[in-house]
Amino acid sequence: MVDELLFFMEVLVGGLLAGTMYSLVALGFVLIFKASATFNFSQGAMVFFSVLAFVGFMQDFNIPFVLAFILAALLMVVVGLCTERFVLRPLMNASEDTVLMATIGLGYVLEGLAQAAWGVEVRRLDLGIGDFPVPWIADNLKLFISALDITAGVVAAIMIIGLFLLFKYTKIGLGLRAVADDAGAASSIGIPLKHIMLLVWSAAGVVALVAGCMWGARAGVQFALVDLALKALPVLIIGGFSSIPGAIIGGLIIGAVEKVLEVYIGPFFGGAIEGWAPYVLAIFFLLYRPEGLFGEKIIRRV
Amino acid sequence: MKPVFMTYTKKDLINLAICMILSVLVIPTFITTEYWYTSILIPWLCLALATIGQQIVMGYTGQLALGAAGFMAAGAFAMFNLILRVPDLGFVGSLIVSGLIAAAFGILFGLPSLKVRGIYLMVATLASQFFIIWMIDKFGWFKNYDSSGIITAQDIVILGKPFTTPLAMYFVCLAVTTVLTLLAMNMARGSTGRNWMAVRDMDIAAESMGVSLLRTKVQAFAISAFYCGVAGALFAFCYLKSLEPVAFDIKLSFKILFMCILGGLGTINGAFIGAAFILLFPVLLNAIGNNVFHGAIDATIISSIEQVIFGGLMIIFMIYEPLGMAKLWENIKQKWKTKIPLSTNLKSSLSKKT
Numbered sequence A: 001m002v003d004e005l006l007f008f009m010e011v012l013v014g015g016l017l018a019g020t021m022y023s024l025v026a027l028g029f030v031l032i033f034k035a036s037a038t039f040n041f042s043q044g045a046m047v048f049f050s051v052l053a054f055v056g057f058m059q060d061f062n063i064p065f066v067l068a069f070i071l072a073a074l075l076m077v078v079v080g081l082c083t084e085r086f087v088l089r090p091l092m093n094a095s096e097d098t099v100l101m102a103t104i105g106l107g108y109v110l111e112g113l114a115q116a117a118w119g120v121e122v123r124r125l126d127l128g129i130g131d132f133p134v135p136w137i138a139d140n141l142k143l144f145i146s147a148l149d150i151t152a153g154v155v156a157a158i159m160i161i162g163l164f165l166l167f168k169y170t171k172i173g174l175g176l177r178a179v180a181d182d183a184g185a186a187s188s189i190g191i192p193l194k195h196i197m198l199l200v201w202s203a204a205g206v207v208a209l210v211a212g213c214m215w216g217a218r219a220g221v222q223f224a225l226v227d228l229a230l231k232a233l234p235v236l237i238i239g240g241f242s243s244i245p246g247a248i249i250g251g252l253i254i255g256a257v258e259k260v261l262e263v264y265i266g267p268f269f270g271g272a273i274e275g276w277a278p279y280v281l282a283i284f285f286l287l288y289r290p291e292g293l294f295g296e297k298i299i300r301r302v
Numbered sequence B: 001m002k003p004v005f006m007t008y009t010k011k012d013l014i015n016l017a018i019c020m021i022l023s024v025l026v027i028p029t030f031i032t033t034e035y036w037y038t039s040i041l042i043p044w045l046c047l048a049l050a051t052i053g054q055q056i057v058m059g060y061t062g063q064l065a066l067g068a069a070g071f072m073a074a075g076a077f078a079m080f081n082l083i084l085r086v087p088d089l090g091f092v093g094s095l096i097v098s099g100l101i102a103a104a105f106g107i108l109f110g111l112p113s114l115k116v117r118g119i120y121l122m123v124a125t126l127a128s129q130f131f132i133i134w135m136i137d138k139f140g141w142f143k144n145y146d147s148s149g150i151i152t153a154q155d156i157v158i159l160g161k162p163f164t165t166p167l168a169m170y171f172v173c174l175a176v177t178t179v180l181t182l183l184a185m186n187m188a189r190g191s192t193g194r195n196w197m198a199v200r201d202m203d204i205a206a207e208s209m210g211v212s213l214l215r216t217k218v219q220a221f222a223i224s225a226f227y228c229g230v231a232g233a234l235f236a237f238c239y240l241k242s243l244e245p246v247a248f249d250i251k252l253s254f255k256i257l258f259m260c261i262l263g264g265l266g267t268i269n270g271a272f273i274g275a276a277f278i279l280l281f282p283v284l285l286n287a288i289g290n291n292v293f294h295g296a297i298d299a300t301i302i303s304s305i306e307q308v309i310f311g312g313l314m315i316i317f318m319i320y321e322p323l324g325m326a327k328l329w330e331n332i333k334q335k336w337k338t339k340i341p342l343s344t345n346l347k348s349s350l351s352k353k354t
Helices: A002-036 A043-061 A065-088 A096-118 A135-140 A147-169 A171-181 A183-188 A193-219 A224-230 A232-239 A244-264 A277-288 B010-030 B034-060 B068-085 B087-114 B119-138 B166-189 B191-201 B203-208 B213-240 B250-263 B268-291 B299-320 B324-338 B347-353
Strands: B156-158 B161-163
Touching (some): A002 A043, A002 A147, A002 A171, A002 A244, A043 A065, A043 A193, A065 A096, A147 A193, A147 A244, A224 A232, B010 B166, B034 B068, B068 B087, B068 B119, B166 B191, B166 B268
Antiparallel strands (some): B156 B161
């Protein structure tokens, strides 16, 4: 009985920590949605693009770790700049669906560019953190939890606190919230819309890079990252599109539920139900609480 | 409401006659290489049919959906099992029933559209994509307990006659596509399509005018999935000649979405234009890579460049011509006729429409 409980705890904790990885991807979506009410479908591609560039800098040009990370972050700022100038500004007054479709196109461009520049092979990313159970926890608590999972959890926590403080207490954060509320009114009282957009897209790019590092260290840097990042969508639906805490809680729920279902119910159906379980969970949320746990209520005007 | 079927105008009949002469007489006489049938014409017809399905739900009813390949897989595997287990149905009967089975999935996964729209709906339809593929993959029954993972499709036999040559298969695809396209045009122009478009343009207003949202949306999803199902069955039996769930992954769904949007939302001919473009463009790029650069550029780089161009075109079309290539074609025709300057600024019309 104790063993079973321990096993359940292990599955649950493993799921929760894996969920923080989804949260990290979802965070990038939320940042952009919060500031511009734009749904950025290319976030998954940004994760892939940024981490592939990072690994590419390190392996092909032998640039040291820290410098490569800074270069990759700068690259994401450039991507943000180009996106603002060439995609978002011309589509300023277009409908939400049009912008969404344009970001699907943007995702294709980023994926294609990344593969053209750095090749299609799976690359290994070594962060110096092993993806194996931490001995201390294994000995004392009898739980087998990967060091990488814990790192991802800590990194996610730091980023969330940082972003939360940024949104809540700084002038930039106030500007971001104003733009999100009503872009037209915000720009008419002198908030520089251009700079805000650039800032948000760059921040989302850096968040993508961090998320990419975590995923890349686990699964290798490869195209499948884009599909993994799609799982951030159900996370967002559960947490709410405009809430940073929502992205975290949503990620934890998805991570935990998918692991528990996979371990306890999966074997009856031949396994691999974690491929679709998050989406079906999202559908149930949509039916009962379409705005998510923490999202703002969806109001549509006629 | 009773569906009203529109009569065809003289212009329609002329267009139809031209298309029929081209596809039945001209193409079989002048194109004799098998490559054209097996690699271009047959997949073009199948994917165009699937794109019409996507058009119905996205272009006409305005619901963002991203699960066309899932419904195609449902249709393809339903076809395989029907021919295997209920041979009495015959090819055409199986095709219709497999379309209906796909439609049942369409209704099931279309239900969330009653509550949500936009990106929310897109996520709900992703569930159908992943669920259907998983289901086929994990339950051996659907694949007749074949362990290799790739099943050979049965030969097409209609009224006792085998249709196995590329030309014969082309005619099978052509016949099905023609019938279903005419039907789609009719629906789009009749009261059914009017309801779809009313829901697309402003669902609340449509509801207050007596259009049942439940009925209209579920109907659109069902018909869309029917088209995708039939297209998937043809795709597997005439083009791939094998059945494997991997062939219907999310990439194919995105491809069909691109065909739909680049071709032109809310048009039937846009489905054919979009499908032709997405299919032919890679062929052209490869030809350039082989003949101009003599294979100096790696094939993977070419496919990456192709992706960049598709994505870039998507952005460019969204900015300058959100109604796609069909509208571009329309503009060119218009200019030819009236010699007035091209009007390209359609942004305002789209912000109302989608």
